[in-house]
Amino acid sequence: MARVVVTGGAGLIGATLIGRLLDRGDEVVCVDNLITGSWDNVAGWVGAGDIEFVRHDVSKPFEVEGRVDVVMHLASPASPKDFAELPIQIMKVGGLGSHNTLGLARAKGARFFLASTSEVYGDPLVHPQPETYWGNVNPVGPRGVYDEAKRFAEALTMAYHRHHGLDVRVVRIFNTYGPAMRLEDGRVVSNFLVQALQGRPLTIYGDGTQTRSFCYVDDEVEGILRLLGSDYVGPMNIGNPNEFTMLELAEVVREVTAADVDIVFEPLPVDDPTQRRPDITMAREVLGWEPKVELREGLGRTAEVFARRLGI
Numbered sequence: 376m377a378r379v380v381v382t383g384g385a386g387l388i389g390a391t392l393i394g395r396l397l398d399r400g401d402e403v404v405c406v407d408n409l410i411t412g413s414w415d416n417v418a419g420w421v422g423a424g425d426i427e428f429v430r431h432d433v434s435k436p437f438e439v440e441g442r443v444d445v446v447m448h449l450a451s452p453a454s455p456k457d458f459a460e461l462p463i464q465i466m467k468v469g470g471l472g473s474h475n476t477l478g479l480a481r482a483k484g485a486r487f488f489l490a491s492t493s494e495v496y497g498d499p500l501v502h503p504q505p506e507t508y509w510g511n512v513n514p515v516g517p518r519g520v521y522d523e524a525k526r527f528a529e530a531l532t533m534a535y536h537r538h539h540g541l542d543v544r545v546v547r548i549f550n551t552y553g554p555a556m557r558l559e560d561g562r563v564v565s566n567f568l569v570q571a572l573q574g575r576p577l578t579i580y581g582d583g584t585q586t587r588s589f590c591y592v593d594d595e596v597e598g599i600l601r602l603l604g605s606d607y608v609g610p611m612n613i614g615n616p617n618e619f620t621m622l623e624l625a626e627v628v629r630e631v632t633a634a635d636v637d638i639v640f641e642p643l644p645v646d647d648p649t650q651r652r653p654d655i656t657m658a659r660e661v662l663g664w665e666p667k668v669e670l671r672e673g674l675g676r677t678a679e680v681f682a683r684r685l686g687i
């Protein structure tokens with residue numbers, strides 16, 4: 376049984392991860408300032424005394440009393456909507472927040488786990504993206520705040536590993552969705568599902584030919600836990616390699632929600648990647664991991680919970 380500090384534990388991936396850690400008997404300390412997360416995601420555990428919850432901005436120094444075996448740093452706004460609204464907070468949590476959580480892991484002699492992202496590949500010129508690809512990032516564009524913060528976090532994590540001998544793992548997460556997302560998160564899956572469930576047109580940015588590869592959160596968390604438990608430092612891609620255009624995604628959303636809604640086209644955001652798909656050869660070989668939940672099934676499960684949350 377380990378005592379695990381999870382930053383960003385009130386968010387989509389963090390909350391799903393905490394559920395799995397508790398199932399296997401770990402103790403959890405969740406540190407989150409709720410800037411993009413949801414209290415509802417952790418309220419039950421906090422109320423029942425199943426986890427310790429610390430409301431704190433991890434960009435500011437903090438301490439955790441007692442033994443800590445693992446520090447998992449997931450705190451960061453992650454939706455492109457946030458890149459415009461929270462640019463400084465994003466840079467701070469990727470930079471200062473990573474420094475503070477690495478320092479905590481070092482002080483406690485704990486393993487450190489960094490949630491990085493496929494955005495380190497920017498608008499990729501290599502397709503699908505293997506971990507060896509160095510990326511194509513515009514550092515001064517609107518997405519630069521997120522991409523560069525995560526690239527800095529990866530570099531800092533590897534510096535702690537090489538210089539201080541810290542035990543680290545780095546995952547590169549590709550577009551992950553699931554029931555614990557905020558309804559107003561702004562990412563394409565939550566936007567389309569909420570629009571379809573409310574009978575409103577689906578907003579496609581650009582012409583809808585850009586692609587993403589969507590991973591259901593339970594698959595993502597399984598991959599994260601396997602990487603955490605392995606000897607492999609990373610970085611490692613964890614994502615679903617099934618690739619869809621946004622036009623195709625809109626069709627699947629209409630199918631699973633049985634919604635008779637139109638599509639409207641809106642301007643494509645600046646620097647929006649044209650294609651994204653993980654090469655997961657490494658995860659298959661090292662972890663024996665691959666995703667199991669097909670898009671239709673994952674969207675169906677998410678739509679069901681979203682409908683309840685919307686009171687439909």
Ligand code: NAD
Pocket residue numbers: 382383384385386387388389406407408409410411412413431432433434448449450451452453454468472490491492493494547548549550551552556557
């Ligand atoms: P999310 O917004 O649902 O969760 C992020 C959590 O971090 C929220 O609970 C938020 O309140 C918390 N947080 C943000 N800044 C904080 C700060 N300064 N101090 C304390 N808490 C803070 O997003 P998510 O999709 O669950 O993403 C989790 C992690 O995975 C992030 O680091 C994100 O960059 C990474 N990631 C996610 C995806 C994805 O598709 N979901 C893809 C790549 C990487």
Ligand code: UDP
Pocket residue numbers: 454455456550561562563564566567578579580581585587621643644647648
């Ligand atoms: N997108 C869209 N309609 C929306 C929201 C997003 O067409 O309502 C597009 C967006 O331009 C991008 C893709 O969907 O090409 C995925 O966007 P998301 O915000 O989910 O995440 P990203 O992968 O861009 O970080």
